[in-house]
Amino acid sequence: xxxxxxxxxxxxxxxxxxxxxxxxxxxxxxxxxxxxxxxxxxxxxxxxxxxxxxxxxxxxxxxxxxxxxxxxxxxxxxxxxxxxxxxxxxxxxxxxxxxxxxxxxxxxxxxxxxxxxxxxxxxxxxxxxxxxxxxxxxxxxxxxxxxxxxxxxxxxxxxxxxxxxxxxxxxxxxxxxxxxxxxxxxxxxxxxxxxxxxxxxxxxxxxxxxxxxxxxxxxxxxxxxxxxxxxxxxxxxxxxxxxxxxxxxxxxxxxxxxxxxxxxxxxxxxxxxxxxxxxxxxxxxxxxxxxxxxxxxxxxxxxxxxxxxxxxxxxxxxxxxxxxxxxxxxxxxxxxxxxxxxxxxxxxxxxxxxxxxxxxxxxxxxxxxxxxxxxxxxxxxxxxxxxxxxxxxxxxxxxxxxxxxxxxxxxxxxxxxxxxxxxxxxxxxxxxxxxxxxxxxxxxxxxxxxxxxxxxxxxxxxxxxxxxxxxxxxxxxxxxxxxxxxxxxxxxxxxxxxxxxxxxxxxxxxxxxxxxxxxxxxxxxxxxxxxxxxxxxxxxxxxxxxxxxxxxxxxxxxxxxxxxxxxxx
Numbered sequence: 001x002x003x004x005x006x007x008x009x010x011x012x013x014x015x016x017x018x019x020x021x022x023x024x025x026x027x028x029x030x031x032x033x034x035x036x037x038x039x040x041x042x043x044x045x046x047x048x049x050x051x052x053x054x055x056x057x058x059x060x061x062x063x064x065x066x067x068x069x070x071x072x073x074x075x076x077x078x079x080x081x082x083x084x085x086x087x088x089x090x091x092x093x094x095x096x097x098x099x100x101x102x103x104x105x106x107x108x109x110x111x112x113x114x115x116x117x118x119x120x121x122x123x124x125x126x127x128x129x130x131x132x133x134x135x136x137x138x139x140x141x142x143x144x145x146x147x148x149x150x151x152x153x154x155x156x157x158x159x160x161x162x163x164x165x166x167x168x169x170x171x172x173x174x175x176x177x178x179x180x181x182x183x184x185x186x187x188x189x190x191x192x193x194x195x196x197x198x199x200x201x202x203x204x205x206x207x208x209x210x211x212x213x214x215x216x217x218x219x220x221x222x223x224x225x226x227x228x229x230x231x232x233x234x235x236x237x238x239x240x241x242x243x244x245x246x247x248x249x250x251x252x253x254x255x256x257x258x259x260x261x262x263x264x265x266x267x268x269x270x271x272x273x274x275x276x277x278x279x280x281x282x283x284x285x286x287x288x289x290x291x292x293x294x295x296x297x298x299x300x301x302x303x304x305x306x307x308x309x310x311x312x313x314x315x316x317x318x319x320x321x322x323x324x325x326x327x328x329x330x331x332x333x334x335x336x337x338x339x340x341x342x343x344x345x346x347x348x349x350x351x352x353x354x355x356x357x358x359x360x361x362x363x364x365x366x367x368x369x370x371x372x373x374x375x376x377x378x379x380x381x382x383x384x385x386x387x388x389x390x391x392x393x394x395x396x397x398x399x400x401x402x403x404x405x406x407x408x409x410x411x412x413x414x415x416x417x418x419x420x421x422x423x424x425x426x427x428x429x430x431x432x433x434x435x436x437x438x439x440x441x442x443x444x445x446x447x448x449x450x451x452x453x454x455x456x457x458x459x460x461x462x463x464x465x466x467x468x469x470x471x472x473x474x475x476x477x478x479x480x481x482x483x484x485x486x487x488x489x490x491x492x493x494x495x496x497x498x499x500x501x502x503x504x505x506x507x508x509x510x511x512x513x514x515x516x517x518x519x520x521x522x523x524x525x526x527x528x529x530x531x532x533x534x535x536x537x538x539x540x541x542x543x544x545x546x547x548x549x550x551x552x553x554x555x556x557x558x559x560x561x562x563x564x565x566x567x568x569x
Contacts, residue, residue, distance in 0.1 A: 004056025005036035005043050007550065012064035013528055016045055017071040017498045017513040023491045024530040035069065037520045040550035044516055067544060068528045070494065071513050072231025072521035073452040074501035076401050077380060077442030080235040080265065081248040082154070084217030085209065086446045087224070090120030092149060097128050098137060105149070106141040114144045117206055121150035121157065122446060124305070124409070132182070133158045135192025148202055152409070153303040153447050155326075157199050159192045167202040169194075176200070178326045196302050196326045203241050214251040222262040226554035228451050229523035229543040232264040234401075234442065234505050236297050236347065236380070242270035249293060256291040262553055264290050264521070266505040268347060271298035271332065274339035281343060292507065295345040297380070298335070299326045301355040304383060304410055307417070309351035310358075312386065316419050323352050333362050340366050340375060345506070347378035347401065353386040353425065360389065363398055378440070378504060383410075384418070384426045394435035399504045401440045402429060402496070404459035405448040411464050411482045423483070429459055430486035439488075440504035441496040452497050453538045459493045460534045462486060490534060520550035 014032040015024065022028035034051035036043040044051055055061070090108050095101045101123065108118050125132050138147050138160035146163035150156070164170070171188045175181055179197030181190050194202060209217070225233060235252075237245030246269060255261040269277050274296045286294040301323055302308025307315055310323040336346050346366075350356045356379060363377045379393065382400040393400060407427050415423045425431075432439060441459070443450050457463075462482050488496070502512030511519050524545040532540055545555045 002054065003038055003043060005038050005051075005054045005059045007037040008051055008055060008059055008061050009035045009037070009069070010048055010051070010061060010063050011066055013066065013068045014045055014514065015068065015070045015494070015530075016515060017495060018515050019499070019513075023489075024528075035514065037550045040520055042514050042516050042518050042520050045514055064524065068525040068541075069514070069522055070525065071498040072511070072523050072546065072548065073229045073497050074232040074234075074440075074505075074512060075225065075230050075442045075445070075450070075452065075497075076234045076440035076501040076504050077403060078221075078225075078233045078235055078445045078450070079154075079237065079447075080221050080233060080252075081209070081214060081217055081244065082238065083224075083446040083450065084219075084221030085213070086120060086122065087220055088213075088217065090118060090149060092121055092123035093152065095123060095127060098131075098133070101128070101133060102137055102141050105138060105147060109142055109145055112145060116145060117163075118142065118145045118147045119149070119206065121154075122152045123149060123158075124152050126305075126409075126413070132156075132191075132193050135160050135164065135190070138192070148206065150199075151306060153305045155303040155306045155308055156193060156195050157202070159194060159202055161192070163202060164190055164192065166205045169201060177328075178324060195306065196308055196324065200241075209244060209247050211247075211251065214247055215255065218248065218251055218255060219260070219262070222265075223554070224450055225263050226546045226548075227543065227556075228453075229525070229546050230263065230450070230452060231521040231523070231546060231548050231553075232266070232502065232505075232507065232511055234295075234347075234440075234501070235265050235267045237268050237270065242273055245269040245297075246273070246276075252291050253287075256287075256289065261290040263548060264292075264507070264511065264519075266292045266295065266507060268295040268297040269293070271296040271335050271339060271346065271348075274335055274342065274344055277344055278339070278342040292505065294343070295347050295378075295505070296339050297347050297349070298332055299349040300329070300332070300359055301350065301352050302326055304351055304414075304417075309384065310355040311352040311384070311418075311422070312354045312357075313422075315417050317417050322354070325355070329358065333365075336362055337366055337369065340370060340377075345376060345378070347380050349380045351381050351383045353384050353389070353422065356382055356385050356389055360392055360396065360398065364396060367396060376438075376504060376506060381406075381444075382432070384422060385428055385431075387425065389425075390428060390431040390435040390437060393432065394437045397438065399438045399440055400432050401442060401504060402427075402432075402459075403442055403444045403448060404429070404455045404493075405443060405451070407458050407462065407482065408454075408464065409448070427483070428486050429488050433488060433492060438500060438504065439492070439496040440501040441493065442501065453541065453543075456490070456493045456497060456529075457534065457537045459488045459496075460490050460537070463535060490529060494529075520547060522547050 147160040180195040182193035301310035499512035502508040
């Protein structure tokens, strides 16, 4: 007996994202216009006449009114708890002066009980001319609160004097391994700026996230993802505090068991805790439904924006520095090998060309030690690569987990910091794609905005808008195109943000494309992106609805448009 649909969606333009589907346009057959859902999964995709054969007496019909349907976006690199918490903390993104920076912090003192921590950040010193903030910026405005505010990349933070005192950091505190306490050159006193591992003692005295705050943050973060068409995220956990990753995972599991996790999450914990992660997998499997685990995250180097990414050659603007590693490399190499042997998936942060070469050496040894295994080893970011690294990555089958929106922050000063040769090997998406490297696209939220359309726009156009023009709305003739040979096609970028991203978490059998039997996770766009100039993508296309497991989880409320959810007669 033929199964009957719960839902039939008609009058759509459906890009299934299946590997064998032709790229729309260019003489390809028209896209399907109807889809049937049953039990939270895709029953069939095809023409209206074919799909209507699956109608039963209880089937609900819905018209998409010509909208474009594609698999739900998969964000392959987020920090879900940090992003959610940041929505409740001091937001310094876009602050353009010292005065604006300090006033935003001062405003928070009026609504924070005396003695409690003020946290947040997302600041970028380039927004006000390049001077780094210091404790002196904060002390006068925050005499009664410890304050710690991290840069947008989470690799540098600034603390006021009260916070430094709580952490026991003073002029006699030595720099830790893989970290730096910035000091006044005349007095030797800490300036309040802490780099890389130097943040750990301070973060160690910040109280753990309360369960009720974690719940609120993760729920809010998940709904923020839904509004952008994201149905699945790969959560990379905390950047510097391993315990926070476990707090997040435990609360995610609670939400999933309660049926209150709005999106699918594939969660990671710190590589240093791989034994605990392996025990969890051995005792409880790898999760299922809305929540999965079994990945471990680590770092090789710092960040480009903080000039701590690790390069073979010195920075042009800092000729004494090649960046730094932020972990013990011998320990990381051993942990990676042992984690893989225990059945875990490593995802390792590598920004500079030397960091990426070191990672490929490590992964090559792991692959040789595990012949025949499907490992899907991940290089997180892979922003700046050496000559030949793309080819090697393709041959090894290492996944490049990329975040194209970072181009908007970094491209304006890459040549100044790296020189022309290395600039040509930065964000080398085209080279990676031509070398057959599996690409998984994400945001790195809250380091960058949680917006797949911006990421796709950036990958496809490589456009840097002129000063004062928001990303995604520059006209064809406005702004500059940076390294045009590294562009991705729209089809390739969409796949990197759907099926290929799902594959990077071993979830491609269930999600990532709209094929019969898969989960009915999909996004409804207001228009067909293949019919537009790529430069106008974000301006002319919006997310109208997001479905997870065959249930509409979010719909854009636009008074100018009639609701598209009307049931047909």
